[in-house]
Amino acid sequence: MIxxxxxxxxFDQTRAVDDICLTVQTGELCVLVGTSGCGKSTxxxxxxxxxAHSAGSIRIDGRDIERIDPQQLRRGIGYAIQSTGLFPHWTVARNIAVVPRLLxxxxxxxxxxxxELLQLLELAPAEFADKYxxxxxxxxAQRVGVARALAGDPDILLMDEPFGALDPITRESLQNELLRIQSQVRKTIVFVTHDMDEALKLANRIVVMDKGRIVQQDSPQALLANPANAFVENLLGGQERxxxxxxxxxxxxxxxxxxTAAAAVDGPRIKATDTLRQALSLMLWHRCSSLPVVxxxxxxxxxxxxxALMSRPE
Ligand SMILES: Nc1ncnc2c1ncn2[C@@H]1O[C@H](COP(=O)(O)OP(=O)(O)OP(=O)(O)O)[C@@H](O)[C@H]1O
Ligand SMILES: [Mg+2]
Incomplete structure (x- = not known):
């Protein structure tokens, strides 16, 4: 796809992006991570x-993007950024409608x-549609920015720290929302974040960048199991791995x-769909070594x- x-x-003498090769498959959620200034947004x-790129080639669906009219190209690609880029003199509804109008x-x-989009992002339409x-x-504002990126139902979404300004609870609910949308409609998404936990949660593939180069790209599991170097290991949180x-x-x-369980146990319950991390935290908190699963x-x-956690296979 990409x-x-x-x-x-x-940029003048700065090599913001340095000879990268990257393929994002249709339906994939690819996350770019790396320290500030490493070239993710570029x-x-x-x-x-x-x-405009200085060297190399970029293709979408096999077509060189330099041969596609930029306006037309952008209508087919949703773009959400941290600073939202909303037009200040337009209402929320009009801001979201930019691409549908063009279409x-x-x-x-x-x-x-x-x-539909306001509801999806938990902004009551009656309250928010006519606000500035x-x-x-x-x-x-950030959620309106995400709604705008989704509005024209593009096949490709580019998201540059779209949840950066959100509190942890709203952030988590939007991450879940994105995963839900992704499981239903399968967009091809390139997502930029500083936050490795966000990357691990969302990505099919994580691309780690450093100083304009790609240092490693792998699935979250493979990245955790085999970080390519100390930089990646550090980014993964060292001892928190x-x-x-x-x-x-x-x-x-x-x-x-x-x-097959030896005996049913009492105690704090955990859902089968929860993570082992949540289970471990619950065990630590309650000082117990087994949990009923519901x-x-x-x-x-x-x-x-x-x-079972301690002896789990690699
Ligand atoms: N328009 C520009 N003119 C000159 N230099 C630029 C321009 N845009 C970016 N750069 C430089 O290119 C490099 C990469 O910037 P980029 O914005 O891609 O980083 P980033 O990984 O998105 O960082 P952050 O996580 O802070 O957003 C930086 O050194 C930056 O200063
Ligand atoms: Mg950036």
Whole structure:
């Protein structure tokens, strides 16, 4: 879907992006991580031609982007940024409708789409549709920015720290929302973040950048298991790695079903769909070494033993 071949970007003498090769498959959620100034935003902006690349080639669906009219290119690519970039003199509804208008949708269809997106991002349409960006909190404005990126139903989404200004709870609910959207409609997404936990949670593939270069690209599991060097290891949180790995695994993978468990246990309950990290935290908090595991309805279906975590296969 998106292919970057030996792409570089020079700003005067600065090599912001240095000879990177990156392929993002259709339906993949690819996350770029790395320290400030390593070239993540520049990479993203070259894909929708907000910045022209200095060398190499970029293709979308096999077409060289230099052969696609930039306006047309951008209509097919949703773009959400941390500072939102909303037009201050336009209402929320009008801001969200930018691309649908360009695409020539009918007024009724646009109205319906705006409402649907506001609801999706938990902004009550009656309250927010007619507000101006200056009347929104940072987090609300950021959600409007995400709604705008989704509005034209583009196949490709470029997201540059779209949840950066949100509190942890709203952030988590938007991350879950993105994963839900992704499991239903399968956009091709390139997502930039500083936050390794966010990257581990969202990504099919994590691309680690340092000083304009790609140092490693792998699935979250593979990255945790085999960081390419000390820089990547550090980014993964050094000694926290074990917890982050546990955060990728579900209780269901290691629990004993009730039929095979030695005995049903009492104590704080954990859901089969929760992560092993959550289970471990619960055990630490309650100073216990086994937890009853329940399904979504709260019915006990198994037991998770601390031993199972300690002896889990690689
Ligand atoms: N328009 C520009 N003119 C000159 N230099 C630029 C320009 N935009 C970016 N740079 C430089 O290119 C490098 C990469 O910048 P970029 O914005 O891509 O980093 P980033 O990884 O997104 O960082 P952050 O996490 O802080 O957003 C930096 O050294 C930056 O100073
Ligand atoms: Mg940036």
């Amino acid at each position: 292919e970057l071949n030996n792409v570089s970007k020079l 990479t993203l902006r070259m894909i929708n031609r907000l910045i 020539g949708w009918s007024a009724a269809r646009i109205r319906q789409r705006v409402e 960006p200056s009347q929104l909190s940072g987090g609300q 074990g917890l982050k790995q546990a955060g990728l695994l579900r209780v269901a993978a290691l629990m004993q079903t009730l039929a 399904d979504e309805q709260g019915q006990q279906i198994g037991v998770l033993q601390l031993d």
